Amino acid sequence: MSDAAATRRPHGQLESDVLAVLWEADRPLSPGEVNDALGSALARTTVTTILTRLHEKDLVHRERAGRGYVYAAAQDASGMVASRMHTELSKGADRDSVLRHFVSALGPGDEALLRSLLADAGGTPERA
Missing domain, CATH: 1.10.1220 (Arc Repressor Mutant)
Known part of the structure; x- marks a missing residue:
């Protein structure tokens, strides 16, 4: 088994981790802030993709902030x-x-x- 496969998260775990970060936040967060809070070596684009998927599932709300978006959990x-x-x-x-x-x-x-x-x-x- 490769190192990447050995360190893979279980299916859905990253979405759960991102939601947990948003639930703990007292304000909407940018993808970079979510990534920092996760404390992992993920690319910011990976976190952005997860946030976009969560938005498409109506699990998070997003609003424009400059050229990008900030995200908040849709419910607790x-x-x-x-x-x-x-x-x-x-x-x-x-x-x-x-x-x-x-x-x-x-x-x-x-x-x-x-x-x-x-x-x-x-x-x-x-x-x-």
């Missing part, structure tokens, strides 16, 4: 996870079965939290 991390969950549920699978499996895998603390959230939202009454 928990919002993104919730969106992914909704996407998976809308793929046409048996929603009842998917939700049943999800709920059956919850630990007692998560189950109690989910019940509380559903009660607050008017979804179902709390069970003693």
Whole structure:
């Protein structure tokens, strides 16, 4: 295996790393600032490509800043996870079965939290 292959990131890891940098930022960042925050030896053009792909997926917003762009995450991390969950549920699978499996895998603390959230939202009454 080559050194490059041995140091490759898992599929999707760079996008996740870039999003993590944007979530931590208190303002939109340029590709160079994202690259600096990543602390890696990536080319700035690689980071720009990732940011462009994330923009095309509506995961980041961008705005003009001089001749280039600055980028910010479109939503926070928990919002993104919730969106992914909704996407998976809308793929046409048996929603009842998917939700049943999800709920059956919850630990007692998560189950109690989910019940509380559903009660607050008017979804179902709390069970003693």
